[in-house]
Amino acid sequence: MFPSSGTGSSGTQKPTKPIKRSSSTALSPPSVNKNRYSPLSNLNEDDNDDNMSLVTQSDGDEAHQSTEVSQKIPPIYVHNIKDFENFHNSLTKMITDELSITQTKYALKINLSSIDDYRHVTKSFDESEIEYHTYQLPSEKPLSIIIRNLPVSISEESVFKALTDLKFSVTSVTRLQNRSKCPIPIVAVLLSISSKEIYSLNRLLHCVVLVEPRKPTKGIPQCTNCQRFSHTKKFCHLPPRCVKCAGDHHFTQCVKEKDTPPKCVNCEKNHPASYRGCTYYKEISKSKNKFNSKQPVNNKNITYQSTQPIVNNEYHNEPLSNDYVNTKRKTYASAAKSNITTDNDFLKTLLPLINSFVSQLMQKIIESLPVIINSINSNLNVQP
Numbered sequence: 001m002f003p004s005s006g007t008g009s010s011g012t013q014k015p016t017k018p019i020k021r022s023s024s025t026a027l028s029p030p031s032v033n034k035n036r037y038s039p040l041s042n043l044n045e046d047d048n049d050d051n052m053s054l055v056t057q058s059d060g061d062e063a064h065q066s067t068e069v070s071q072k073i074p075p076i077y078v079h080n081i082k083d084f085e086n087f088h089n090s091l092t093k094m095i096t097d098e099l100s101i102t103q104t105k106y107a108l109k110i111n112l113s114s115i116d117d118y119r120h121v122t123k124s125f126d127e128s129e130i131e132y133h134t135y136q137l138p139s140e141k142p143l144s145i146i147i148r149n150l151p152v153s154i155s156e157e158s159v160f161k162a163l164t165d166l167k168f169s170v171t172s173v174t175r176l177q178n179r180s181k182c183p184i185p186i187v188a189v190l191l192s193i194s195s196k197e198i199y200s201l202n203r204l205l206h207c208v209v210l211v212e213p214r215k216p217t218k219g220i221p222q223c224t225n226c227q228r229f230s231h232t233k234k235f236c237h238l239p240p241r242c243v244k245c246a247g248d249h250h251f252t253q254c255v256k257e258k259d260t261p262p263k264c265v266n267c268e269k270n271h272p273a274s275y276r277g278c279t280y281y282k283e284i285s286k287s288k289n290k291f292n293s294k295q296p297v298n299n300k301n302i303t304y305q306s307t308q309p310i311v312n313n314e315y316h317n318e319p320l321s322n323d324y325v326n327t328k329r330k331t332y333a334s335a336a337k338s339n340i341t342t343d344n345d346f347l348k349t350l351l352p353l354i355n356s357f358v359s360q361l362m363q364k365i366i367e368s369l370p371v372i373i374n375s376i377n378s379n380l381n382v383q384p
Contacts, residue, residue, distance in 0.1 A: 073118050074135035077107040077231075078125070079238060094120055107132075126237065133223070133236045142171055143191040144214040145198060150207055152183045159187055162205050169193040188214060219276075220284055225250070227265050227273040229284055241265045243273045 081087050091099070097113035112118050115137065125132050150159065156173045163170045171190040175183050191198065201211050225233040227241045240250040246265035247254065256262070261270040266280040275281075 071115065072138055073112055073115060074137065076110040076112070076121065076132055076134045077104070078110060079107045079131040081108055091121070094124055131238050133231045133238055135231065135235055143194040145189050145191070146176070146212050146214050147187050147189060147204065148185065148210040148212065150185050150187055150204065150209060152185055154205060156187065158205065163189065168195060168198060220281070220288065222274065229281070246273070
């Protein structure tokens with residue numbers, strides 16, 4: 001039982017007002033306690049600062065390592081290596097991380113583990129004049145975009161200056177053309193530094209524009225230096241081969257006469273090496289399409305439709321019959337027509353049965369007709 005705050009003469013409780021406390025009056029006097037371990041607090045703070053600096057440094061190192069590892073390093077294809085042991089010994093002296101070497105059909109494929117090794121190896125190959133080709137580092141790839149709805153009368157120089165004034169690092173601006181070689185209101189722009197802010201650009205030279213990433217070409221790239229496929233001339237360090245006569249020179253130095261038929265350096269037939277009907281190019285395209293068809297499919301992009309009824313033709317390579325296809329596409333007229341035909345068929349099957357029943361009934365009536373007549377006559381004679 002809680003104690004009562006007060007009682008009257010009759011013993012009933014009186015209501016009491018709650019006590020209000022002001023902010024000026026403290027509930028209890030402040031007590032000052034001396035901390036005898038206070039001299040150690042400075043040491044702890046110094047230790048914490050050292051630990052935080054170490055953690056920050058380690059996090060920075062881990063972040064640097066993770067970004068370096070996450071970046072994809074392109075392979076290096078080395079051609080015409082006759083002494084592999086000397087090549088391997090000189091290669092292992094140059095690198096600091098792991099590497100792997102794979103023998104392909106025409107070259108040695110070298111996979112490195114760090115960007116520093118990649119730069120060091122390619123520089124050494126250039127100095128030693130080793131024949132190789134490679135690809136561009138993803139971090140050094142320019143950003144390729146297209147800008148739509150720019151009038152044809154605007155020059156490429158004006159677009160270049162307008163983008164440069166907006167603090168974009170523009171490398172080149174190219175006005176696109178259609179199949180008839182007529183300019184269209186679309187320009188292609190290359191940026192040396194990848195800037196995602198350009199996608200938010202909606203006005204250029206007071207024109208309402210639309211900025212989109214440029215779609216890559218679907219075909220297999222061909223090097224215009226060595227006429228091989230799957231790489232470009234910018235990263236090709238192989239001897240040149242002519243696209244016209246298959247000679248060991250660049251096509252700009254070719255002296256082939258117009259009457260002389262061309263020769264393909266890949267299949268050795270009478271056509272230029274850039275001809276897309278080349279059997280060698282068709283084999284590469286076929287193998288590429290076969291490889292892409294074997295890639296796993298993302299189930300998130302699949303839309304499932306309603307299941308179809310199972311028929312016998314589903315387990316064979318035969319097409320479905322026309323009757324089955326027609327039943328899947330019925331109109332009201334066809335449904336009504338089918339009902340009429342089914343009714344006529346039913347009547348045709350029922351009519352012979354009715355005829356036989358009626359004939360048997362008439363025969364019974366004819367046979368029993370004399371008896372019926374005699375019974376009627378006898379009943380008439382009996383009456384007075």
